[in-house]
Amino acid sequence: MNNTSRTLSARCCIVGGGPAGMMLAVQLARAGIKVVLLEKHGDFLRDFRGDTVHPSTLEILAELGLKQRFDSLPQRRVETIEGIFADGIYAVGDFRGLKPYPYLALVPQWDLLNLLAQEAQAYSNFTLLMRCEATGLIRTDGGAQVVGVTANAVEGPLQIYADLVIGCDGRGSCLREAAGLQSQNLGAPMDVLWFRLPRLGSDPEGTYAVPGKGNFFALLNRNDYWQCARVIPKGAADRWYQQPIAAFQAQIAQRIAFLADRVGALATWDDVKLLEVRVDRLLRWHRPGLLLIGDAAHAMSPIGGVGINLAIQDAVAAANILGPALTAPGVPDEAILAAVQKRRLLPTKIIQGIQVFLQRRIIAPALASSDDGRPIAFPRAAKFILRFRLIRSIPARVFGVGFFREHVMSGEPRGRTGKLSIRDIARH
Numbered sequence: 001m002n003n004t005s006r007t008l009s010a011r012c013c014i015v016g017g018g019p020a021g022m023m024l025a026v027q028l029a030r031a032g033i034k035v036v037l038l039e040k041h042g043d044f045l046r047d048f049r050g051d052t053v054h055p056s057t058l059e060i061l062a063e064l065g066l067k068q069r070f071d072s073l074p075q076r077r078v079e080t081i082e083g084i085f086a087d088g089i090y091a092v093g094d095f096r097g098l099k100p101y102p103y104l105a106l107v108p109q110w111d112l113l114n115l116l117a118q119e120a121q122a123y124s125n126f127t128l129l130m131r132c133e134a135t136g137l138i139r140t141d142g143g144a145q146v147v148g149v150t151a152n153a154v155e156g157p158l159q160i161y162a163d164l165v166i167g168c169d170g171r172g173s174c175l176r177e178a179a180g181l182q183s184q185n186l187g188a189p190m191d192v193l194w195f196r197l198p199r200l201g202s203d204p205e206g207t208y209a210v211p212g213k214g215n216f217f218a219l220l221n222r223n224d225y226w227q228c229a230r231v232i233p234k235g236a237a238d239r240w241y242q243q244p245i246a247a248f249q250a251q252i253a254q255r256i257a258f259l260a261d262r263v264g265a266l267a268t269w270d271d272v273k274l275l276e277v278r279v280d281r282l283l284r285w286h287r288p289g290l291l292l293i294g295d296a297a298h299a300m301s302p303i304g305g306v307g308i309n310l311a312i313q314d315a316v317a318a319a320n321i322l323g324p325a326l327t328a329p330g331v332p333d334e335a336i337l338a339a340v341q342k343r344r345l346l347p348t349k350i351i352q353g354i355q356v357f358l359q360r361r362i363i364a365p366a367l368a369s370s371d372d373g374r375p376i377a378f379p380r381a382a383k384f385i386l387r388f389r390l391i392r393s394i395p396a397r398v399f400g401v402g403f404f405r406e407h408v409m410s411g412e413p414r415g416r417t418g419k420l421s422i423r424d425i426a427r428h
């Protein structure tokens, strides 16, 4: 350990300022708990990382009194998900029957994170350290008890001592590795190429799935642009990258006719980002003094766009369970950390189970069939069944609301000092 390290101490140290970490920070800060959050990047304005804010998250934001501020963020409200097939456009998912929020909000993730960071920063007991990367765990008792993290900050090495460390550092979690926690890989037959194309006033209005033989596209309507996904077989990205970008442009133009006039916006492969899909789950989410939640505990498939929302549900459950233990004196017992895993395990397992089922039964066979460049026709049986709104609302309910929904249980916020600007946060 470096003797020149600076040292900080807190009741709780959160590693990672993604949806899980920021949502947890807001709630622990409101409860008056001394919290330090480390985020390795300098801001939240990074690559596309998913925009889907489902009704379950909208409800949490409302419970925290943040819904009005959230509503003022640039966004698109999606009430139905449609499929573009050879024989027309059909609704395949319908949020309109859901209460109290009958829509999915497409909001840049950085705007959501900035909002949560601003809210947490309004509490003097909360410290946000940007450009501060956790590098390992500090332990005592022969390694059994986690008592903090080591980190690299802009000013140099840092040690943060805390009664509880919560790893929210995403699917590549370094704390997961440092703690030696074992995960179960549930497998994924696909990866996703993400890219943006301009959206014109004459384009269709919806948000679409575009299934085809040997290929699958999704188009998220972001008002002035389309956030597009091309699902590819696992590991196939390199085969694409070896071809000129023109081959990719040509396929998009062939499959989605109204985009043909602007595929040139993808100038090089740098405009196309690869998401290596991984679905896994830790067998144990905790060690004495350490808990992992969000993607760090369970990486999700992009099916249903639920990763952000599950991470937020984890954070709410963790705050509800850990808040009282962290406001009382003493180090939280590992049994309390186990209670968080116990509460969130079943909803996570159910959603991952559905994702894996859909990956195996629909995505993998579709990607394995030979690509004739043509769209597929909407199967007759699906056409009949999905005429009923009740049936169309099932996928919206499963992914948009989820199972065993969490609600904010913390009392009145303590010690709010006022709002800070994004500039304040960046300067920190």
Ligand SMILES: Cc1cc2nc3c(=O)[nH]c(=O)nc-3n(C[C@H](O)[C@H](O)[C@H](O)COP(=O)(O)OP(=O)(O)OC[C@H]3O[C@@H](n4cnc5c(N)ncnc54)[C@H](O)[C@@H]3O)c2cc1C
Binding pocket: 015, 016, 017, 018, 019, 020, 021, 038, 039, 040, 041, 048, 049, 050, 051, 052, 132, 133, 134, 135, 168, 169, 170, 171, 173, 174, 194, 274, 275, 293, 294, 295, 296, 300, 302, 304, 305, 306, 307, 308, 309, 311
């Ligand atoms: C390209 C892409 C598209 C996606 N699309 C969707 C979608 O449409 N809908 C959806 O719901 N989900 C989507 N996801 C998944 C979603 O982003 C995640 O499930 C969700 O963000 C998980 O939240 P989290 O807070 O657990 O982790 P993350 O969002 O991964 O946050 C982890 C944070 O920890 C920070 N960090 C990592 N290591 C360290 C360290 N050592 N020290 C300090 N900080 C650290 C990271 O910088 C990051 O800010 C997508 C993901 C990707 C990559």
